Amino acid sequence: MLSSTNNSISAVHLTSNIRQTIVAVLSVTFGISMYVFMNSFMTGVNKSQSDLAFSTLAHVRVYNDGPKDNTNLLSGHLSNNQLVNIRNAKLIQYTDGIKNTKGIIALLQHQPEATGVAAQVNINVFFRAGATKVNGILSGVEVENENRLFGTAKFVTQGNWGNLQYRTDGVIIGSGLAKNLSLKVNDNLNVLTGDGVSKNFKIIGIFETSIAGVDKTKAYLNIASARQLLLKNQDYVTDIMMNVKDYNLSSIVAKKLAPQIPYKVESWQMANGQLEAGSSLRDIIAKAVSLTILLVAGFGIYNIMNMTVNQKIREIAILKAMGFSGTDVTQIFLTQALVIGCVGGLAGMMLGYLVADAVNHIPFKIAGLSTLPMAYEQKDYVMAFVFGIITTFIAGYLPARKASKIDPVTIIRG
Amino acid sequence: MTTNIALRATNISKFFYQPEKFKVLKDVSFDVQKGEFLTLIGKSGSGKSTLLYVLSTMDTDFEGELEINGVSLKHKTQNELSAFRNEHIGFVFQFHYLLTEFSALQNVMLPALKLGKKSKEEIEHKAYEHLEMLDLKQQALKPANRLSGGQQQRVAIARALINDPSIIMGDEPTGNLDSKNTKVVFDIFKQLARQNGQTIIAVTHDDDFALNSDRVIELSDGCLLSSHTLHKHGF
Numbered sequence: 120m121l122s123s124t125n126n127s128i129s130a131v132h133l134t135s136n137i138r139q140t141i142v143a144v145l146s147v148t149f150g151i152s153m154y155v156f157m158n159s160f161m162t163g164v165n166k167s168q169s170d171l172a173f174s175t176l177a178h179v180r181v182y183n184d185g186p187k188d189n190t191n192l193l194s195g196h197l198s199n200n201q202l203v204n205i206r207n208a209k210l211i212q213y214t215d216g217i218k219n220t221k222g223i224i225a226l227l228q229h230q231p232e233a234t235g236v237a238a239q240v241n242i243n244v245f246f247r248a249g250a251t252k253v254n255g256i257l258s259g260v261e262v263e264n265e266n267r268l269f270g271t272a273k274f275v276t277q278g279n280w281g282n283l284q285y286r287t288d289g290v291i292i293g294s295g296l297a298k299n300l301s302l303k304v305n306d307n308l309n310v311l312t313g314d315g316v317s318k319n320f321k322i323i324g325i326f327e328t329s330i331a332g333v334d335k336t337k338a339y340l341n342i343a344s345a346r347q348l349l350l351k352n353q354d355y356v357t358d359i360m361m362n363v364k365d366y367n368l369s370s371i372v373a374k375k376l377a378p379q380i381p382y383k384v385e386s387w388q389m390a391n392g393q394l395e396a397g398s399s400l401r402d403i404i405a406k407a408v409s410l411t412i413l414l415v416a417g418f419g420i421y422n423i424m425n426m427t428v429n430q431k432i433r434e435i436a437i438l439k440a441m442g443f444s445g446t447d448v449t450q451i452f453l454t455q456a457l458v459i460g461c462v463g464g465l466a467g468m469m470l471g472y473l474v475a476d477a478v479n480h481i482p483f484k485i486a487g488l489s490t491l492p493m494a495y496e497q498k499d500y501v502m503a504f505v506f507g508i509i510t511t512f513i514a515g516y517l518p519a520r521k522a523s524k525i526d527p528v529t530i531i532r533g
Numbered sequence: 534m535t536t537n538i539a540l541r542a543t544n545i546s547k548f549f550y551q552p553e554k555f556k557v558l559k560d561v562s563f564d565v566q567k568g569e570f571l572t573l574i575g576k577s578g579s580g581k582s583t584l585l586y587v588l589s590t591m592d593t594d595f596e597g598e599l600e601i602n603g604v605s606l607k608h609k610t611q612n613e614l615s616a617f618r619n620e621h622i623g624f625v626f627q628f629h630y631l632l633t634e635f636s637a638l639q640n641v642m643l644p645a646l647k648l649g650k651k652s653k654e655e656i657e658h659k660a661y662e663h664l665e666m667l668d669l670k671q672q673a674l675k676p677a678n679r680l681s682g683g684q685q686q687r688v689a690i691a692r693a694l695i696n697d698p699s700i701i702m703g704d705e706p707t708g709n710l711d712s713k714n715t716k717v718v719f720d721i722f723k724q725l726a727r728q729n730g731q732t733i734i735a736v737t738h739d740d741d742f743a744l745n746s747d748r749v750i751e752l753s754d755g756c757l758l759s760s761h762t763l764h765k766h767g768f
């Protein structure tokens with residue numbers, strides 16, 4: 120039970136040495152604001168990194184990962200006393216691409232986590248313009264779906280993404296590719312497939328994702344034109360891309376889908392381990408730095424509370440002589456610590472927001488960014504406050520317990 | 534008959550171990566009647582303050598038995614003793630000991646607020662009455678550290694009285710007071726003993742003060758020397 124008498128004693132203690140109280144509050148404010156800022160910054164960095172990565176990368180990708188290992192065709196068919204000699208074995212029939220695409224797309228679209236599904240026909244080709252030849256990927260896409268998943272339209276710097284829908288002879292190529300081939304919009308681009316088919320396309324747009332590897336090697340065209348180029352039917356697809364609500368859960372979705380689909384189902388984490396490692400490491404650094412700052416702030420409060428208890432040792436003895444119990448004394452000092460923690464915590468959340476907002480305005484023009492990235496998530500603020508209160512509670516509890524154990528006679532006797 | 538006994542000390546002994554083992558109190562035994570005004574005298578260093586701390590339940594490191602209002606206090610926990618002191622014992626320390634960050638009025642009110650048996654308004658009203666009785670009404674709202682030594686001592690006396698404790702103990706409660714205020718305090722104590730049946734145990738160096746009390750007991754080197762009944766107390 121909280122006693123109002125104890126609370127009013129706490130209030131007198133807090134206000135009678137206001138400067139000391141302010142210093143304690145400021146140390147909490149500083150700790151919490153740094154926690155908020157560090158975590159908002161790291162969340163912001165991670166978000167901008169994933170936005171960048173997911174401009175070409177799907178959360179989950181379904182594809183045919185090639186023929187199975189056929190180097191030992193007869194294993195399992197032979198008994199020990201048989202000898203067989205096969206030379207120069209060749210695969211004479213192999214289906215690439217995905218069969219039964221409609222069924223798989225329908226399955227993916229019915230997943231509750233799904234936010235979008237897009238089919239692609241990706242072809243390894245040589246792009247040729249005059250004497251220059253560049254190896255790259257021609258990506259046949261469902262124009263609308265592709266944009267829904269990757270926001271491709273916003274990377275198109277010249278021309279219009281939507282035109283791909285109607286221009287069966289049109290391609291939109293990466294800025295790096297255009298530069299290497301010395302091509303611009305309305306120029307012709309020759310494409311040579313692995314099967315030796317050659318065809319001319321018209322460049323109707325240029326895109327730039329700011330990922331050099333993509334910009335230098337990729338070109339988009341309508342999925343129907345891609346099928347035509349390969350002489351495939353209307354069902355032919357090499358990759359099915361799927362996005363889910365929370366990309367952190369992609370692996371789980373992929374695992375769930377794998378047994379239902381006879382092709383490789385791969386989450387972005389499997390395909391790009393380094394991306395996930397990078398974002399986890401940044402998270403760990405942010406947590407470590409901010410918890411260290413909170414710990415230092417905690418030490419500050421501990422010191423101040425300890426000092427207060429030492430200064431008030433005589434007062435504590437008198438309170439106990441008058442009939443206040445050890446529990447009352449603990450309560451009196453713990454209340455002070457918690458008031459300091461709450462006031463410092465609220466101020467810290469505000470200061471943290473202001474610092475984050477200021478840093479968010481610092482120009483930073485690299486890789487598609489214009490200012491330093493920043494996230495404003497309720498979770499970061501709540502966590503900062505909770506950690507702040509826990510820290511002050513512990514930092515206040517130790518001196519408070521010491522105060523409660525003071526033996527009044529020893530002090531009063533002198 | 535224990536019903537009339539406010540306090541019973543039986544064979545109380547106490548040692549100090551610093552700087553060396555030393556017996557301060559040696560088998561002290563005595564009874565104090567309800568409503569009795571007892572004074573404790575003795576040379577400086579004879580153990581008066583030490584005995585008073587034992588009787589007040591603050592010092593629990595002693596041998597022997599202590600009973601107040603028929604309750605044995607030997608095996609109570611610190612928190613139980615705190616609660617017991619709060620309700621039954623008022624104490625005036627040798628060196629006044631007020632809470633300096635609080636006003637005189639707040640100092641007087643605190644034990645009653647802790648006890649929590651009356652409303653804040655009642656407590657404040659009663660605290661004002663006590664301060665007025667000790668000629669401190671003008672000082673009520675001043676912070677305790679702005680008061681003179683004598684004023685602080687009188688505030689401490691007002692504080693000891695606020696919960697109407699059955700026993701009031703004072704360690705030279707008039708040590709800092711002029712003769713006029715000493716007389717005021719003496720009269721208050723006498724009146725509390727006579728009219729309310731509250732028991733007073735006061736250490737004093739003031740012969741007049743001692744000689745006008747009901748009974749004087751003298752301590753010498755930790756031994757109880759003599760007990761003189763001067764006035765038969767009663768209602």
Ligand SMILES: Nc1ncnc2c1ncn2[C@@H]1O[C@H](COP(=O)(O)OP(=O)(O)O)[C@@H](O)[C@H]1O
Binds near residue numbers: 580583
């Ligand atoms: N904390 C202590 N440690 C050791 N000796 C003490 C302590 N307090 C008091 N004494 C000694 O105990 C004796 C009694 O002290 P005290 O009760 O204060 O005497 P009085 O109040 O009668 O003057 C003295 O000899 C004093 O020096």
Ligand SMILES: [Mg+2]
Binds near residue numbers: 583704
């Ligand atoms: Mg003394």
